[in-house]
Amino acid sequence: MIVKEFNEHVHTLAFQLPKEGKSCCGDSFYIKTTDSFMICVLADGLGSGERANESSAAISSLVEQNYDEDVDVLMRLCNEELKDKRGATVSILKVDFHSKSFTYSSVGNIRFMLYGPSGAFIYPLPILGYLSGKPQKYRTQTYSYEIGSKFIIYTDGLVLPGIKALLNKGNSVEDLSRQLDIYTKKRTDDLTYIVGQLF
Numbered sequence: 001m002i003v004k005e006f007n008e009h010v011h012t013l014a015f016q017l018p019k020e021g022k023s024c025c026g027d028s029f030y031i032k033t034t035d036s037f038m039i040c041v042l043a044d045g046l047g048s049g050e051r052a053n054e055s056s057a058a059i060s061s062l063v064e065q066n067y068d069e070d071v072d073v074l075m076r077l078c079n080e081e082l083k084d085k086r087g088a089t090v091s092i093l094k095v096d097f098h099s100k101s102f103t104y105s106s107v108g109n110i111r112f113m114l115y116g117p118s119g120a121f122i123y124p125l126p127i128l129g130y131l132s133g134k135p136q137k138y139r140t141q142t143y144s145y146e147i148g149s150k151f152i153i154y155t156d157g158l159v160l161p162g163i164k165a166l167l168n169k170g171n172s173v174e175d176l177s178r179q180l181d182i183y184t185k186k187r188t189d190d191l192t193y194i195v196g197q198l199f
Contacts, residue, residue: 002177005031009097010038012196013173015180019048019157020187026052027155027192030060032067038095039067040194041074042110043088044155046130048190055088059131063092070094071103075131075138083133090131091153095198100147105140107131112153115167116146150176150197157191158183173197 003014010033018025026045032038043059045052062081063074071092078090089108096102104112106126114122127139150167160166160183170176176195184191 003031004173005033005038007033007035008199009033009035010095010196010198011173012038012040012194013177014192014194015177015184016192017157017184017187017190019190022049022190024050024053025192026056026190027157028053028056028060029192029194030064031194032064036097038093038097038196039063040093040153040196041090042153042155042192042194043078043090044108044110044190044192045088046086051086052088052190055082055085058082058085059088059090071105072138072140075105075107075140079131079133079136082131085132087130087132089155091126093151093153095145099144101142101144103140103142105138107136107138109156110153111156112151113163113167114143114145114149114151115164117148118146120146120149121164145198147199148197150195152176152193152195154193155189155191157187157189158193159186170195
């Protein structure tokens, strides 16, 4: 499954595959762009199949309903939402087009990287663990970005060597997606990635 979302400030492309033998993907995502910001959430439900999807889909639905909130607030709401569910790793990215900055927070093994035209490389370290309704610490950070920066967010079903070189080579989100294709064949886990470029 491929989903594109774009406006004059950002182009994004999301790609998703379920684990081999599963009809239902345990990952979920939501992307929304407006004239002033973009918000993106990626959740990986623990395990795979329908129970994993129940947790991850609850996260994407919650962010869809509350996309105007700050990232800190959304992470807290996501944790509360997963009480009595299996749990999920969660990453939230919110980009402010006017200030040329983005805020990012993550709990678990979802990866995020941004590469700027000047060679600047931003790779926020996630908090270990997962959201399950229990008390949880968060690390929410805000960075500035350069026009033309490219980014990727992906679940652990995608194993990538040399990600910096990949982001450096890709001329567009479609080009990046084509280069990622060879890493999507194993399907030993649910797999989701979102690539984007900021203008």
